[in-house]
Amino acid sequence: MGTARHNLRVDGARLWSTLMETAAFGATPAGGINRLTLSPADGQVRNWFRDACEAAGLTVGTDELGTQFALRPGRDSTRPPVATGSHLDTQPTGGRFDGILGTLAGLEVVRTLNDAGLETEAPILIVNWTNEEGSRYAPATMASAAHVGTFTTADILARTDAEGVSVADALRTLDIVATEPTGSRAIGAFVELHIEQGPILEAEDKTIGVVEGGQGILWFDGTITGFESHAGTTPMPRRRDALLGLAEIALAVERIAHAHGPSAVGTLGEAVIGAPSRNVIPGRVRFTLDIRDPRAATLDAIDAELRTALAEIAGRRNLGFTLDLVWRQEPVPFDPGIVALIERGAESLGLPHRRMVSGASHDACNLALKVPTAMIFVPCKDGISHNEAESATQSDCTAGADLLLQTLVTLANAPVAAARG
Ligand code: GLV
Ligand code: MN
Ligand code: MN
Numbered sequence: 001m002g003t004a005r006h007n008l009r010v011d012g013a014r015l016w017s018t019l020m021e022t023a024a025f026g027a028t029p030a031g032g033i034n035r036l037t038l039s040p041a042d043g044q045v046r047n048w049f050r051d052a053c054e055a056a057g058l059t060v061g062t063d064e065l066g067t068q069f070a071l072r073p074g075r076d077s078t079r080p081p082v083a084t085g086s087h088l089d090t091q092p093t094g095g096r097f098d099g100i101l102g103t104l105a106g107l108e109v110v111r112t113l114n115d116a117g118l119e120t121e122a123p124i125l126i127v128n129w130t131n132e133e134g135s136r137y138a139p140a141t142m143a144s145a146a147h148v149g150t151f152t153t154a155d156i157l158a159r160t161d162a163e164g165v166s167v168a169d170a171l172r173t174l175d176i177v178a179t180e181p182t183g184s185r186a187i188g189a190f191v192e193l194h195i196e197q198g199p200i201l202e203a204e205d206k207t208i209g210v211v212e213g214g215q216g217i218l219w220f221d222g223t224i225t226g227f228e229s230h231a232g233t234t235p236m237p238r239r240r241d242a243l244l245g246l247a248e249i250a251l252a253v254e255r256i257a258h259a260h261g262p263s264a265v266g267t268l269g270e271a272v273i274g275a276p277s278r279n280v281i282p283g284r285v286r287f288t289l290d291i292r293d294p295r296a297a298t299l300d301a302i303d304a305e306l307r308t309a310l311a312e313i314a315g316r317r318n319l320g321f322t323l324d325l326v327w328r329q330e331p332v333p334f335d336p337g338i339v340a341l342i343e344r345g346a347e348s349l350g351l352p353h354r355r356m357v358s359g360a361s362h363d364a365c366n367l368a369l370k371v372p373t374a375m376i377f378v379p380c381k382d383g384i385s386h387n388e389a390e391s392a393t394q395s396d397c398t399a400g401a402d403l404l405l406q407t408l409v410t411l412a413n414a415p416v417a418a419a420r421g
Contacts, residue, residue, distance in 0.1 A: 012398030015108040032388025037089035037131035038170035064178040065143040066130040074123040080188030081125035082412040087132030095390020102193040105401040120412035139327035144363035190367040199383025208353035209377030214365035219327035220289040225320035228283030243282040252309040264293040335372035
């Protein structure tokens with residue numbers, strides 16, 4: 001085997017065909033994917049991924065939360081692997097690229113190195129993190145967070161979905177058996193390729209986003225309690241309508257996010273009436289909030305303003321409320337050395353690029369707390385993501401994978417001190 005060269009390019013058609021082949025697992029009629037974490041469709045794609053990695057000569061391990069690690073040995077097995085990857089789970093109305101591109105691009109990088117008969121000094125590791133999306137189990141990116149020690153494994157295993165099924169039960173149902181403890185897998189550096197999920201690259205005609213960090217996130221679970229009573233007989237002034245309280249809260253979220261604009265964003269994504277009935281005034285509603293901003297101080301300010309607004313609305317309408325912070329992700333900077341390496345790589349490949357901060361959450365944001373980390377973005381059509389219409393071009397996916405290949409090989413062949421940051 002020779003040592004990896006820099007004129008190497010991935011096979012873009014092969015990468016594309018793996019994206020389209022795996023899109024069959026959980027495919028929706030509208031052309032997207034519904035592959036909630038640890039669902040039967042997720043089980044199918046995990047098996048596909050394990051088999052494809054093993055066929056490429058990789059050794060696949062699984063941690064206690066079901067995260068898959070596929071290792072390609074390096075010349076120096078004492079060096080920690082240079083890792084890449086993302087996630088294969090999707091939103092319920094997800095697309096074919098969010099997470100999937102980064103995971104399958106890792107496989108394509110390895111296949112390209114294999115075809116060329118090239119080895120690297122440090123090993124290369126491809127990771128499929130469990131539950132990046134956070135739609136079945138909160139929080140998002142829970143497995144990578146547990147990997148870096150933000151949560152204990154026991155805490156995450158006990159989390160339940162809306163039907164009361166725990167993560168531990170879901171892993172058992174899919175016959176996922178751990179071969180290593182969570183957090184035990186050595187990782188020397190982490191580079192994740194992902195679609196941008198926003199409109200900036202496309203609008204500026206750039207192929208590559210060089211990601212300097214991720215913004216901060218607050219997730220809240222809340223409830224409003226009023227009083228269920230007859231829709232025909234209860235006069236308007238006597239009502240304690242929980243849904244009307246929630247309607248005001250939704251507008252307060254919009255107002256507060258605008259007040260901290262343009263960077264802050266706020267979303268009331270789930271609103272569930274306790275016992276919905278056409279002729280009963282809603283007495284209980286449950287809701288979720290997702291608030292984001294690149295500055296920690298703004299998150300603090302929004303948190304305080306939200307609590308004041310809820311108290312005022314509930315007091316005026318004679319409603320009860322709860323508001324629990326279930327996740328706080330601090331804004332996280334990526335490793336300046338890897339960010340600069342990606343930027344130089346885009347330059348050398350002749351790819352138009354710009355620096356940016358990620359609006360979405362990613363497993364890389366957790367990894368960055370522990371190891372040198374950065375991300376590469378490619379454009380998606382109309383900036384649309386978390387939607388079945390999500391779309392990216394074969395040529396942009398190929399460009400991103402070429403840059404990923406170059407970045408991983410440079411890191412894996414760098415002198416030990418530089419590689420270990
Ligand atoms: C993950 O997809 C997120 O950014 O919420
Ligand atoms: Mn993603
Ligand atoms: Mn997503």
